[in-house]
Amino acid sequence: MKAREFCQRWFKSTPEEEQVRGYRERCVALLARVLRVKENTIQRWGSGIDFEDMPEQYEVTLAYADIIRELIERTQSQTDLLQEVLGQSHDRK
Template sequence: MKNCEILQSLPKEGLKPRQFLRHCFGIASLSPPELLEEETDSQYRRKCISVLCAVFDVQRPTVRKWGSDLNFDGIPNYCKFALAYIHAAEIVPKELKSILQGEYSAPLVDAQTFLEKILLYGLTEQQVLQTVSHANFRATCVKTLTQVLHIGTKSVQDWGQDMSFRKMPTIHKHTLGYALAAISKSSKAWDKQAA
């Protein structure tokens, strides 16, 4: 289970949408008057909504429910962590053009694939058998997912009884994709190993 150490490279705090969007649009280092000018542009909020819709693969009404201003205070906490993973992986602003043109596809990684990469990659067949047959393996899977997704244990347990967690909502599969991208970006050695 030493591969779990790789999770330590993930951001420890979520990123607020406003800060994330400022990084996306390359305006985070502007002075307050310059920020005000950029953020009060008539098209800025529309573009912000487009970015959030694209990275989470959700509809515009969902993002609008998160708030009527640029803070999007109603965004779920787990989404703030996904934003931190996206930022750490440097996906945006690199993908900004494709996002605004509606051509971006958010990464999608199911629970089993994620858990195999984190918990089982690099183990011999014998070690894999020992690991998955251990009495605590399911608890380790649940703990790993709750740690990465920043959601409650009960939610994860309700997604299924095996490693596939088939009932996992799609938005969390996107978060797992961003988490793998962030891990890959921060750990070149792991990236080469997992390739």
């Protein structure tokens, strides 16, 4: 997964929001945290929000991180239900 797409999906950003001042810095900080590299390293991957010089090895990591994010988002509402069900089964004992 390309860095720009990862940031778009993470922040749920529109093309207009990508133009807002500070968006690139938010992406740099996010990528640094997820990829466990220094922000300075990410800054050197190119100007703008495409990060065209990002090494391909990181694309796989971003794809995995996005899958995890998606799974958490999809199951978050179900977590309350799961806890409720588990609570009920615990009360029956």
